[in-house]
Amino acid sequence: MTHDHDLVLRPTEAQTAAALAPPPGRTGGDLVVETLRGLGATTVFGLPGQHALALFDAVGRSDLRLVGLRTENSAGFAADAYGRLTGEAVPLLLSTGPGALMSLPALAEAAAASAPVLAISSQVPSPGLGGGRRGHLHELREQSASFRDVVKSVHTARTPSQIPSVVAEAWESALTAPHGPVWVEIPEDVLRAETVIPQVTGMDASPRELAPRPELTALAAHWLTRAARPVIIAGGGVIRADAAGKLKQLAERLNAPVVTTFGGKGAFPWNHPLSLQSWLEDRHMTDFLEDADVLLVVGSGLGELSSNYHTFFPTGRVVQIEADLGKLESNHPALGIHADARLALQALLETVGPREDADAPARVRAVLADIAARLAAQDLTLEQQLLTSIRSALPARSPSFWDMTILSYWAWSAFDAKHPNTMHSAQGAGGLGYAFPAALGAALAEPGTPVLAVSGDGGAMYSVSELATAKQYGLDVTWLIVDDGGYGILREYMTDAYDGRTTGTELTRPDFTALAASFGVPASTTTPATLREDLAAALATPGPSVLVLPATLRMFAPTHLG
Numbered sequence: 001m002t003h004d005h006d007l008v009l010r011p012t013e014a015q016t017a018a019a020l021a022p023p024p025g026r027t028g029g030d031l032v033v034e035t036l037r038g039l040g041a042t043t044v045f046g047l048p049g050q051h052a053l054a055l056f057d058a059v060g061r062s063d064l065r066l067v068g069l070r071t072e073n074s075a076g077f078a079a080d081a082y083g084r085l086t087g088e089a090v091p092l093l094l095s096t097g098p099g100a101l102m103s104l105p106a107l108a109e110a111a112a113a114s115a116p117v118l119a120i121s122s123q124v125p126s127p128g129l130g131g132g133r134r135g136h137l138h139e140l141r142e143q144s145a146s147f148r149d150v151v152k153s154v155h156t157a158r159t160p161s162q163i164p165s166v167v168a169e170a171w172e173s174a175l176t177a178p179h180g181p182v183w184v185e186i187p188e189d190v191l192r193a194e195t196v197i198p199q200v201t202g203m204d205a206s207p208r209e210l211a212p213r214p215e216l217t218a219l220a221a222h223w224l225t226r227a228a229r230p231v232i233i234a235g236g237g238v239i240r241a242d243a244a245g246k247l248k249q250l251a252e253r254l255n256a257p258v259v260t261t262f263g264g265k266g267a268f269p270w271n272h273p274l275s276l277q278s279w280l281e282d283r284h285m286t287d288f289l290e291d292a293d294v295l296l297v298v299g300s301g302l303g304e305l306s307s308n309y310h311t312f313f314p315t316g317r318v319v320q321i322e323a324d325l326g327k328l329e330s331n332h333p334a335l336g337i338h339a340d341a342r343l344a345l346q347a348l349l350e351t352v353g354p355r356e357d358a359d360a361p362a363r364v365r366a367v368l369a370d371i372a373a374r375l376a377a378q379d380l381t382l383e384q385q386l387l388t389s390i391r392s393a394l395p396a397r398s399p400s401f402w403d404m405t406i407l408s409y410w411a412w413s414a415f416d417a418k419h420p421n422t423m424h425s426a427q428g429a430g431g432l433g434y435a436f437p438a439a440l441g442a443a444l445a446e447p448g449t450p451v452l453a454v455s456g457d458g459g460a461m462y463s464v465s466e467l468a469t470a471k472q473y474g475l476d477v478t479w480l481i482v483d484d485g486g487y488g489i490l491r492e493y494m495t496d497a498y499d500g501r502t503t504g505t506e507l508t509r510p511d512f513t514a515l516a517a518s519f520g521v522p523a524s525t526t527t528p529a530t531l532r533e534d535l536a537a538a539l540a541t542p543g544p545s546v547l548v549l550p551a552t553l554r555m556f557a558p559t560h561l562g
Contacts, residue, residue, distance in 0.1 A: 024194075026194065027160075027194055027195060028157075028163055028186065028191040028192065028195060029057060029059075030061075031195060033062045033064060035167040035203055038200055039089070041064065041089070041091055043091075044059060044064050044090075045090065046072070046093030048093075049094070049095020050188075052095040052096070052122035052191070067440075067441075067469075069440070071466075073102050073462075074436075075106070076109075076119070077437040077463075078440050079115075080181075081441035082442070084115050084240075084442075088116065089174040095122050096139075097143070099121075105433075106431075109428050110180065110181040111180050111181055113236065113429075114179040115180070117181040117182075121183070123186060125187055151183045153182045153183070156186075159190060160195045168203055169205070172206070177241070209340065211340070211347075212337050213339075216335065217348055220348060225352050225353040229293050229294075230296065231257050231258075231289055231292035232259070233259055233261065233295065234261065235263055235299035235300025236299055236300070237299015237323055238341050239267055239299075240341075241342035243298075243342035244267045247268060247345060250352065254352065254355045254357075255274070256274065258276060259275075259285065260277070261300050262305055262412040262413075265412075270416040270417070271416075279413050281308055286311060290315050294316055296321070297321065298345065299321065299341040300322070301330050302330075307331065308559065309558075319335045321339055322339075383406075386528060386549075387411060389528075390415070390480075392532050392536075396419060398452060398539070399451050400422065400439075400454065401452070402453075402454045403433065404459060405456030407454055410553075426438075432462045435459065435479075440473075440477055447476075448476070450477075450539040451475075451476060452480065455482070456489075457512070458507055458509075460512065470544035474543050476542055478535065478538040478539050478545045479544070481547070481548050482553065483509065483550045484552045487507070488553065512548045513525055521543075522543075522544075522545045522546070523546035526547045531549060535547060
């Protein structure tokens, strides 16, 4: 017998198909957006372009927050900073050809600093792929080839049904240690094509854990426990793994002095009795590190800046914990442990024994005193006073972003970051124009927290257009521009190396205060004597602001050239 309610509860095949059918007008662009939302993205950065309009249209119809900057390079720097502060993969949406290529310097910095940027670029229509040279606008023979040697991985979706899997695969790659930028390409016609694929749900792209091999950590613990003069070098991998607490526990258990690399600023308390701070560009520190009988290197490849320009040659055993397999033993023979810093430090804490060394703090004080004496003989009071003023004015938890300029080079060695993940610079790839757009990304990642950007006048011109972005979004960033009338550090390098001659280092620049005011951004000129007060006031005032400091600074004398 058939009952009436059975007829009601059993829809027809047509009704089922209608219920499952996606809303009309959904495109490949919607599949990208739905996948990103399913993976947890809330904010995307980028600039629209002709081939990417379907993607941006889908973003505009979604609840994703789109932050549009004025150049692709700046958008990449902003995404980089957002990723550094949040630990999330950050979508960077780009258009084909020139737009894509404009992001290369930012992606190179993200790669060097292990920032998880998910770059998604349009491509020419599918028939134009493969180097056929059909004459499409923005056509390149092979666009992804320009990025393959820069990013961590390259992914391509050639059909709408491939989009969710390709984006999820790229997301997982970006967040698997070591973090890094990844590249996704989708042709214009695929982004525009209407799709019958149901709404994307249930996405999962959890990164794989990179755990250490126990036999390696056991041997490392044995060496460290029995060492006479152990020392720890803490790099950016400690910051990215959120492992500063475990680093401190291990250092105190071993009574081992700790120096942080420039990328590891804040990984260890600056004024701790075991803190060697960050004075890696000093021969006194180089000698101290060379004297260690066991050197534990955590999250650093001991590259150029971390090795006093490759003048550091360890004489004892080296244990290197590094998530980037290519950096293991890349500069010095070591017991290489391919692992996430947090997991490896936890394994060492579980196996290492306590070590007594009452003399360690005195040895730390002695080497820092030697460095201070060397600086005192060079008449560098101005530079040191400026850093003191900035540190005093900047709230302890506020992020700071530093461009490639003399004051930043000082900060690498001499600035107390106070807390992990609060000081960032472009020292990974060394490109200009990083600080201000990166600070904008940080302000979006941590709303309500004032952010500082520091640039020279030369670097400021790379990203001055982003004053419009700061104003448009009301971002709480104070931009300190040190104006010395040129590329100051290059001027100094050339003067020293070429008998006082300089070429291309002197610049005509705008009136930065008037320029900022034209964007509606408050701006003023400060002096070394008033910097602390002026900077504190600017940071305490919501919204963007600019401070211009006319000053010619000098670097401390290098110790690696002799």
